[in-house]
Amino acid sequence: MDETKRSRKDSLRNLCVKICLTILVPFFFFIPVLFAILLISDTRYLAPIRFGIIFALPVLVLCLIWCSGKKKVLKYWGIGIAVLIVAFIANTFYIEHDNKITIDTTPNINLHEYLPFDPDSKIARLGHRARLQFTTELPVVDGAAAVFPLYSSFVNATYPRSVKLWDGTLEYNNTVGGYRLLAERETDVFFGAYPSDEQIAYAQEQGTEFVYTPIGREAFVFFVHKDNPIDNLTTEQIRAIYSGQITNWKQLGGNNEPISAYQRNEGSGSQSMLIRFMDGTPIMEPDTEKINTLMEGIIEQVADYRNKDGAIGFSFRYYMEGIIKNPDVKLLSIDGVAPTVENIQNGSYPITAPLYAVTWEGNTNKNLEPFLNWILSEEGQELVEKTGYVPIG
Numbered sequence: 067m068d069e070t071k072r073s074r075k076d077s078l079r080n081l082c083v084k085i086c087l088t089i090l091v092p093f094f095f096f097i098p099v100l101f102a103i104l105l106i107s108d109t110r111y112l113a114p115i116r117f118g119i120i121f122a123l124p125v126l127v128l129c130l131i132w133c134s135g136k137k138k139v140l141k142y143w144g145i146g147i148a149v150l151i152v153a154f155i156a157n158t159f160y161i162e163h164d165n166k167i168t169i170d171t172t173p174n175i176n177l178h179e180y181l182p183f184d185p186d187s188k189i190a191r192l193g194h195r196a197r198l199q200f201t202t203e204l205p206v207v208d209g210a211a212a213v214f215p216l217y218s219s220f221v222n223a224t225y226p227r228s229v230k231l232w233d234g235t236l237e238y239n240n241t242v243g244g245y246r247l248l249a250e251r252e253t254d255v256f257f258g259a260y261p262s263d264e265q266i267a268y269a270q271e272q273g274t275e276f277v278y279t280p281i282g283r284e285a286f287v288f289f290v291h292k293d294n295p296i297d298n299l300t301t302e303q304i305r306a307i308y309s310g311q312i313t314n315w316k317q318l319g320g321n322n323e324p325i326s327a328y329q330r331n332e333g334s335g336s337q338s339m340l341i342r343f344m345d346g347t348p349i350m351e352p353d354t355e356k357i358n359t360l361m362e363g364i365i366e367q368v369a370d371y372r373n374k375d376g377a378i379g380f381s382f383r384y385y386m387e388g389i390i391k392n393p394d395v396k397l398l399s400i401d402g403v404a405p406t407v408e409n410i411q412n413g414s415y416p417i418t419a420p421l422y423a424v425t426w427e428g429n430t431n432k433n434l435e436p437f438l439n440w441i442l443s444e445e446g447q448e449l450v451e452k453t454g455y456v457p458i459g
Contacts (some may be wrong), residue, residue, distance in 0.1 A: 166347070175389055177238060180215040181231060182222035189219040190452035196223040198440040204229070205434050208237040208244040209257030210335050212385040213421065215284075216453045217257040220441060223449065242333045249274045254431055255438075256424040257281075259335035260342070275427040280420035281441050282455040284407040285383040286339050287417075289395045291375050296320045298399040301343075301416060305354060308340065310350035315376060327396065328353065328371040328379040336381050339419055382419075383410075389452035410456045421455055 169271055179188050204225055209217050219311060221229055221236050229235050239247055241258055242265075248256045249269035261276065263267075269276055288304060290296060296318055299307075306312040307327050316322040329352035330337035341349065371379040373394055381390075383405050401416050409415040423438055440446050447457040 091322055092295055110120075117162065127330045131311055138349065146344040148174050149206075153391045155340055159260045175211050175214060177214060177231060180218050182218050182225070182229065182236070183261055187218075187222075189215055190449045192223055192445060196440070196445055198224045198436060198445075200225055200433055200437075203431055204235045205254040205431050205437050206235055206237060206252075207255045207257065208247060208253045210241045210244065211238075212335075212389065214238055215389075216235075216421075216450065216455060217255075218445065219449045219453060220437075222365035222439065223445070224437070233419045241335045241338075242306065242331075245269070245333075246277070246426075248426060251426060251429075253406060256422075258385045258424070259284075259419060262333050262338040262341070263422070264333060265338075278420075279423045279425070279438050279442070280458055281423050281446070282450040282457060283410055283418055284421050284455055285410050285415055285418050286334060286336070286343060286380065287386060288378060288400070289383045289386060290378050290398060291354050292394050292396045293374050293375060294320065294396075296398070298304060298402055299397070300401050304400070305344055305347045308344060308349050309347050321375065326353070326372070326374060326377045328377060330380075339382075340380060343417055354422040363388060386455045407456055 078416065105296055138452075181187050182189065207217050207221065218236070225235070230240065237244075237253060241261075244253070244256045244258065245261050245265040246268065247253050249265070249272045251272070251274060260278070266276065294315070296315060299318065303318060307325055308329075312318065313325055314322065315325055326455065327350070329340070329349070371377065373392075381397075383397070386392075386395070399405075403409050403415045405415050405417075423441060425434060425438070441450075442458065452455045
């Protein structure tokens with residue numbers, strides 16, 4: 067009788083222990099989930115890891131707690147590991163597909179392919195020594211990513227060979243950082259598109275007044291997947307898309323599929339251009355995606371462009387045709403006019419924008435004005451054209 071009672075107590079005790087361990091298992095795996103999220107920079111790889119930590123691994127542990135036979139444990143472990151492997155393989159294929167259709171419209175370029183004074187550089191060059199040659203008091207230049215090849219060619223033509231990228235003379239901070247530094251008078255010239263209202267307001271807060279010198283012209287373009295049957299849109303149709311009034315390509319004579327209208331982050335040159343193009347028409351909220359960085363953890367950003375059948379995006383012509391050169395996208399005609407160099411020059415393409423050398427009022431650098439005058443000269447405009455932009459003339 068005592069043995070029976072003792073056996074029942076042991077069984078009850080074992081059952082309580084198993085129940086307690088079962089309750090603790092999910093909490094035990096919660097901390098590794100947080101560490102995995104923080105340590106892995108690409109959230110697309112988190113799906114199978116989260117699945118494994120939250121579901122598969124706890125199942126494996128629960129097998130040890132509840133299964134009495136080794137064969138049962140091995141059986142369930144085999145099933146769990148197989149599920150993990152399948153999840154990881156499927157996720158890997160998804161990532162590869164996503165990488166294939168993702169097009170970086172940030173813009174973003176390999177700066178080291180466009181450095182001055184490098185014989186292997188892709189920058190445009192004059193066929194002779196430029197008439198303007200600086201030795202001292204070099205204007206500090208900065209600019210947008212898509213314009214780096216151009217202002218690097220200016221430096222190559224007129225600056226001493228000792229100038230290097232990020233040496234305090236030749237800078238690259240892209241549009242957001244570049245306009246901030248120009249407003250703070252840390253640089254002398256910013257090359258890029260017209261600033262946003264917020265960037266102008268920040269400059270005024272710093273007591274800085276921007277001065278704009280047009281040095282070239284560029285087309286603002288919209289693009290879609292190459293298999294999209296739509297080749298032309300009107301300006302009003304594009305405004306209707308980006309305001310959310312038109313949501314399906316069927317409404318425009320295309321396929322019956324939703325329109326994914328991608329945008330850029332606020333303050334970028336192309337997003338500022340979109341706002342000006344919309345001419346007061348409210349823009350719908352952009353699609354966003356969560357990304358993970360080691361420094362900031364999980365953050366939300368405007369979704370990168372994915373070249374799916376229903377996608378539409380925007381950028382500047384030179385970046386798309388001169389740098390990206392992606393055969394899977396096509397530039398749309400607007401109001402029946404294609405964004406060609408000829409149509410930009412003759413003014414028939416409806417959405418053009420000046421390319422500016424932006425300075426600040428009151429700058430005392432003695433070489434700044436000669437530099438701007440040279441850019442507008444025949445030599446400077448030759449480099450504008452050779453780079454791929456449209457000259458002012």
